[in-house]
Amino acid sequence: MRKIIWLAWLQGWEQAPGLVTSCLASWQRFNPEWEVRPLSLADVRLLLDLPDLTGKEITAASFSDLVRISLLNEYGGVWADATLLCRRPLDSWLPSLLGEGFFAFHRPGPDREISSWFLASSEPGNLIIWRWHDLVQAFWKCHSQTSDYFWFHHLFSQLSVSDPLFRQSWSRVPKISAVPCHRAQRLGLDADNPKALDQIKEEAAPVLKLTHRCDSGLLKRSCLLSCLLRDLPPAKLPRPNWPQARSNQPSPRIAGLAVSTENLGDHIQIQAANVLLSRLWGSPSVRIDRDNQIASLGSVDRLAGRLPIVMNGWFKTNPEEWPPHPDLNPAYVGFHLRPFQCPTLLSEAAIEHYRKYAPIGCRDIWTMKLLESHGVSCYLSHCLSLAFPRRVCLSIPAGEVFVVSRDPRICAYVPADIGPYTYISHYSGCADFNFNLLLAQNLLRLYASRAKLIVTTLLHCALPAIAMGIPVVMVWPLNPPNRRKSDSQRFSSLAGMTIIHDVSELSTLDWNVKSVGCVAEKLSAYDGFVRATKAWNLPPAELSWRLAPSSVLPPPA
Numbered sequence: 001m002r003k004i005i006w007l008a009w010l011q012g013w014e015q016a017p018g019l020v021t022s023c024l025a026s027w028q029r030f031n032p033e034w035e036v037r038p039l040s041l042a043d044v045r046l047l048l049d050l051p052d053l054t055g056k057e058i059t060a061a062s063f064s065d066l067v068r069i070s071l072l073n074e075y076g077g078v079w080a081d082a083t084l085l086c087r088r089p090l091d092s093w094l095p096s097l098l099g100e101g102f103f104a105f106h107r108p109g110p111d112r113e114i115s116s117w118f119l120a121s122s123e124p125g126n127l128i129i130w131r132w133h134d135l136v137q138a139f140w141k142c143h144s145q146t147s148d149y150f151w152f153h154h155l156f157s158q159l160s161v162s163d164p165l166f167r168q169s170w171s172r173v174p175k176i177s178a179v180p181c182h183r184a185q186r187l188g189l190d191a192d193n194p195k196a197l198d199q200i201k202e203e204a205a206p207v208l209k210l211t212h213r214c215d216s217g218l219l220k221r222s223c224l225l226s227c228l229l230r231d232l233p234p235a236k237l238p239r240p241n242w243p244q245a246r247s248n249q250p251s252p253r254i255a256g257l258a259v260s261t262e263n264l265g266d267h268i269q270i271q272a273a274n275v276l277l278s279r280l281w282g283s284p285s286v287r288i289d290r291d292n293q294i295a296s297l298g299s300v301d302r303l304a305g306r307l308p309i310v311m312n313g314w315f316k317t318n319p320e321e322w323p324p325h326p327d328l329n330p331a332y333v334g335f336h337l338r339p340f341q342c343p344t345l346l347s348e349a350a351i352e353h354y355r356k357y358a359p360i361g362c363r364d365i366w367t368m369k370l371l372e373s374h375g376v377s378c379y380l381s382h383c384l385s386l387a388f389p390r391r392v393c394l395s396i397p398a399g400e401v402f403v404v405s406r407d408p409r410i411c412a413y414v415p416a417d418i419g420p421y422t423y424i425s426h427y428s429g430c431a432d433f434n435f436n437l438l439l440a441q442n443l444l445r446l447y448a449s450r451a452k453l454i455v456t457t458l459l460h461c462a463l464p465a466i467a468m469g470i471p472v473v474m475v476w477p478l479n480p481p482n483r484r485k486s487d488s489q490r491f492s493s494l495a496g497m498t499i500i501h502d503v504s505e506l507s508t509l510d511w512n513v514k515s516v517g518c519v520a521e522k523l524s525a526y527d528g529f530v531r532a533t534k535a536w537n538l539p540p541a542e543l544s545w546r547l548a549p550s551s552v553l554p555p556p557a
Contacts, residue, residue, distance in 0.1 A: 001098065001122040002519045003034040004077035005090075008067055010041040010060055010547070012244070013237045017212050018219050019083065025235035026086040034078075034090065038238050039067075041547075042245070042540045045279050047526055048074065049389035051137050053545035056144045059553045065116060065152035066136060072121040073133035074390055075519050081117035081209070085228060088206040094120060097174045101126040105178035112153040113160060115178040117209050124519060125390055125469055128173075131159055131166050134393040149553050180205040189214050189225040196224045241530050242280070243539040252538050255300075255309035255328070256284025258433045260291065264426040265460030267433075267440035269313035269334065272384035272464070276529050277310065280540045287433070294328070295321040302327055308536045310529075311335055312363070312384045319344040323353040331532035333361035334384040334525065336490065337370070351376060361528035365496075366489040381528025382493055382521045385460055388467040391448040398449065398470075404456040407478045413503040414455060418511050426458050453513055455506075459490055466497065467522060471513040474500045497521060
């Protein structure tokens with residue numbers, strides 16, 4: 001299981017009440033071997049491919065329901081409400097309950113099968129999480145708001161009735177009552193009766209559901225709440241990654257890379273950066289050619305101020321166009337360089353440039369070690385193409401096999417027992433950037449909707465497919481032995497995620513291929529993007545939907 005605990009306080013943790021930060025501290029104290037991730041609204045927007053909510057009105061409680069199921073489907077781990085107090089280490093009780101890869105506390109009330117304030121998924125895309133997530137996505141595509149506070153729970157109940165596989169899996173999940181976890185609220189957080197604390201200790205619930213809708217002065221009084229929180233250390237609060245969004249602010253002017261190559265792998269990497277930029281600030285409004293404009297800027301319109309640009313992917317040809325122009329404000333993440341094709345990538349001026357914008361987020365281990373050998377501070381961010389979201393559940397299961405390579409000779413090595421397949425090349429035969437970007441986007445949609453297996457020699461077919469949860473067989477390109485060294489450098493991080501086969505091994509391969517787990521690498525790509533773009537100091541764009549006040553949908557008594 002990926003040991004990660006998700007909590008969210010959408011207003012920002014620096015604004016969180018004392019009860020909420022104490023709950024965060026409880027998860028940090030009892031689970032030192034787990035990664036505790038406190039998220040703000042901006043973090044959520046970046047991490048998740050949420051349904052289009054434009055023009056809709058959704059309360060923070062309903063939005064957090066959408067967020068929790070999306071996080072567990074994409075990354076797995078544990079969701080804990082910001083007002084859920086941890087009382088025992090997860091490792092002491094949770095693993096034995098995860099035989100089905102899913103756990104939630106049972107029957108908090110007669111109208112609900114589960115509580116949603118604690119959810120656990122041992123891996124991304126667990127069957128229960130997956131089906132529930134896709135129904136939630138469909139719900140918000142069809143509704144602009146909800147009048148039911150427990151809509152999220154009721155969707156779960158619908159699936160347990162209508163979906164046989166879902167029902168069978170849920171029936172095998174151990175049923176642990178949610179009632180003891182609510183005991184503190186039912187006894188009264190303001191209770192000063194010592195027997196109240198004794199009852200809670202006797203029941204030994206591993207978590208307690210509290211509420212921030214209480215008098216903040218209780219923390220200073222002798223009462224049940226102050227006793228529960230008394231011995232907790234101060235919480236380690238996350239630092240804000242971006243300034244607060246402002247109303248009616250214009251979209252920032254951000255540049256994106258362009259390329260004049262026929263290799264759609266370049267365009268897939270550019271599309272990955274586009275996706276992340278659009279979640280926070282919108283699509284790039286300026287395009288700068290990676291090989292022919294980076295240093296000179298050519299005909300690029302230079303307005304006041306330096307132009308932010310994400311430097312990700314493969315760099316580069318044209319030695320005269322490096323290092324970048326000083327009017328650019330580059331964010332280096334998923335960066336890979338080929339100095340034998342462009343020697344100025346390691347010139348003195350270039351090294352000084354990297355040091356100025358360090359640490360450099362490197363796409364692969366080889367690039368990281370190369371730059372470190374020149375005294376440049378680096379870290380392994382992996383490739384931004386790992387940030388593509390997992391594909392949604394399909395009404396018609398994906399059933400096609402794709403063999404993807406620049407070299408059609410690979411087809412001679414593909415055994416007949418894998419059945420019919422379609423050969424695809426990622427080389428378009430033209431150099432038109434916009435046309436190739438559209439082709440790359442269409443290929444990604446094709447793989448997400450129809451691929452049950454991909455056999456490929458191409459790094460930027462393998463990485464986005466792995467990110468989307470598609471089973472992949474990675475094969476070394478059909479190059480002569482003296483080219484394997486170059487391929488090993490480019491594949492140096494991929495090799496840590498999956499086996500890379502020689503074509504001669506395909507005839508004896510077990511074709512019962514499973515998807516590759518990449519949660520750690522995917523989060524590294526996101527964290528690298530945050531780390532690299534934080535220096536821009538740009539507030540996220542205004543929401544296209546309304547975060548409604550809780551009074552619109554007050555919780556039931």
